[in-house]
Amino acid sequence: MKKILIEIASYRDDELGKTVASLLRQAKHPERLRFAIAHQYGPETEHTLDKYRDDERFRLHEIPWHEARGLGVARRRCDDMYAGEDFYFQIDAHMRAEREWDARLVREWEARDDEMAILSSYPPAYKYVAPAQVEFVPSDPNRLVVNAMYAGFVPTFFGQALRADTSRRGAFLAGGFQFGPGRVCTEVPYEPDVCFVGDEIIHSLRVFAAGYRVYSVLDQVLWHLYLRSEHQPNARHFWKDFQETSELAEIYEQMNARSLEVMRRYFVGQASDVRAFEEFAGVDLQQHTVHPDMYELPNLPMGSGGEWRSRSMAPRTQA
Template sequence: MVRENKDNSATIFISIASYRDPELLPTLQDMLRHAAHPENLHIAICWQDNEERNIFEQAGLEPAGSRTVAANKVFAYRYHQARIDVVSVHYYASRGACWARNLAEALFDNESYFLQIDSHCRFVPNWDEEMISMLQQLRVTSSLPMISSYPPAFTPGENEEASKSTYVSRLIFREYNKEGIPMLSSTPFEATAPIRGSYLAGGFIFTDGGYVRSIPNDPQIFFAGEEIAMAVRAFTHGYDIYHPHKPLLWHYYQRKEHNKIWGDHTNQAKDDGVVEKAWWEWDHVSKKRVRTLLGLESENAASLAPYILGNRRSLRQFEYQAGIYLKNGTVLPEVMGPELTSFFPAPPSDEKAWFDRQYAYHKKTITLNASEYSTIEQDMNDLHLSVYNGQNVLLYKRTLGIEELKTLRKKSPDDGLALSIEFKTASTVHPTVVRVCPWSTESGWGAVTEKAW
């Protein structure tokens, strides 16, 4: 049953995972300052920090008791009429982003709408009304619409307002990582209405509240793979993803000066007994679960219950829509071409022809340091670059002349020589090694330098 407040305004459940983030409180303050109806907001925060909760009261949040939910202590606050619940855990006890999101989702109280964000955001005026209005308009074309994107960027500080970018972007396929998991990127677009997409962003999801019940975050997914896992689960449960055509909020990217879990949950921290596992151990389990969900492991995806695919649409239908073939690690040419297509509205009429058009794309930049190239420049006529797979089969080759090398040298950082490699193969072979060798008409072939792919 959908709960609405006494003035008949729809309520919003807001899930925030925050890891040692000094931007959490500024995010809350900005969110509530710009909300049209702060009284309708229920904000659930998984706060992974040092458990010194006095910072909330110092910021003006009024304590409203505590309770236990799913074996976790929850501290309640009121702030600018909003209801705020905080699950407080020490950062050494964290198990990653989706684990934290899952803990926050346990506090869902049948609100009308669901918003998932990161803890370093800023918001447009009346963002709550704007999001609800946009979602309602999408119901003309979708019974289960969802709004998601990488929000435009901002940088906190004195020039915060001026730093807020005005572009909007849509999510696109970037590459398969070494585990065969699709990784995403984005590209700007201009439109007068939201556009359809295939991928969602973990840092901004807005949809109906029922989403929390039907597609909760898998707490064993650490970080990488979160977005493709949630995208295929949402799709197979019948949700349609749209990218907003105007800014609704901003996101602080990079945050190099802020603490991250991989900087805390190290091998040394494990040896010292302060964490159960190093971050990469959680990450290993996580990626295996994502691979299982995507049908890339021998285990049946049903073993991941309840964090499984839906039965409204199939994984193959998702592949058709996104233009990717997960098993082979390939994509359609349009996906990587100038169009950067991420949404194909109709399935292929000829599946074999669709398979035949798939390619594996490989992209990498290697850097030769000064000792690896300076001794060969004097009498070199050109530089030969070759890429091989694990069976020593040549996949790609390229010859760079002296003038091209001089241009690259000027553009390369420090004393290195950066060589960009990009090619595609029709088969599922994977690059393993890059070999670089100079050629001189006077002295012939020089020494071979090898770099791992």
């Protein structure tokens, strides 16, 4: 039976235990699952994974929260725990699973008949409406489009609903949902110098350069917690904790500055790879603009020969 490595980078997340329990409980074949978890814990989450320490399916990298050094480092730790599994499944620490999610994902990936396929989209949401009451909010399958430019030059994304006639082929990867061949973990390990925002565009660029192909997910087998609420008193955020802690604020500023500089270098990078990605995806990483037809979700590639660049426009923030 094909094995799945579930990669989770978690920062003081009190949803982590519920996420793991949901994945195990809802899997058709829980025995096929393997977990690579970067557990950056605080006093409120230190013992979240105690029950799994003797479970051979689990590989844990655990450090106290103040030793965390950004999302890229944590995701790279997960990649480093890859041990030859057939598939990798990168998700966030705050998810809920549908029944038989594992079999359904493998079935959808195999239906692509493309050994270089990676399934990736933004999952539908769940939210807390009371301290112990979760509400699930359905949404349509989507393709990632550029939503804004963080710091004026880093694309961030929005999941735009697919139409019946829309190609499933995409260009951008969702950080919290990627399912594909396990060898991606060694062929395209995560860039550790990306602090937080920007990990999706950098990984999309690197995966494209390595020859992998992104496809939207039709069978939405996971739900994602996007917004924290007053019903989650223990919700913590990496950037907030570090900026509000005097001895860590400078470290955070250094990490963020390093991250922005690394991304600038990527966008220049190997010119042929970057230009090819821009033509395919319809994003101009030098002008910080997008193809004027991006939000119509046309078939990819978006352009050829660069003629569209003179007509490109600022990203259109999506509602």
